[in-house]
Amino acid sequence: MRIAIIFGSKSDAEIMKGAAKVLKEFEIKYKTYILSAHRVPEKLEETLTYLENENYECIIAGAGLAAHLPGVIASKTIIPVIGIPINAALNGMDSLLSIVQMPKSIPVATVGINNSYNAGMLAIEIMSLKYPQIKEKLINYRRDMKERFIKENEEGVNL
Incomplete structure (x- = not known):
């Protein structure tokens, strides 16, 4: 499991921490x-082969x-790919549209701009379909999230 x-650049590391x-x-x-x-398409292909073999x-x-990385990955493997558009220019809309508008038959699941946390959650949901222990943790996570929300907002908000 x-x-x-x-991700394509060290400068993206801070944004990607949410998924981790x-x-x-x-x-x-x-x-x-x-x-x-x-910049390193050969190394990308080598890494994808490793990921498939492992x-x-x-x-x-x-x-x-241009945000080609998620789409190129999806074109070279059948491992599901979740794309995160990163705000580098045009408020991230260029990245979002590049990732979400993949050609027919080469999909990339796409989350919101800079939202690596949701990419991690989507990966957890995918894994929960196969692994009962992950499914149980996800159910508990959602239950706890709802309980915290209700508790935090029971008293209303003082404006």
Whole structure:
């Protein structure tokens, strides 16, 4: 039960920490890579072959600007890919549209701009379909989240 986190530049590391936080919370093993679809395509392909051979079950990929990384990954593997558009220009809309508008038959699940936390949660949901212990943790997480929300808001808000 392993997930890969891939992003194109060291400058994206802070944004990608949300995904790692979720995976740690759910005790999912993961490995992180800084790879570029444009600058090191051979290394990206080599890494994807490794991930397939090692039975990784999901890839979380963050990218800004042209944001080709998640789509290139999806075109080279059948491991599910969750794309995170990173705000590098145009308020991240360029990245969002690049990732979400993949050609027919090469999908990339896409979360909100800079929202790596939700990418991690989506990966957990995918894993919960196969692993009962992850499903149970997710059910408990959601229950606890609802209970905290209700408790925090029972008294109303003082404006």
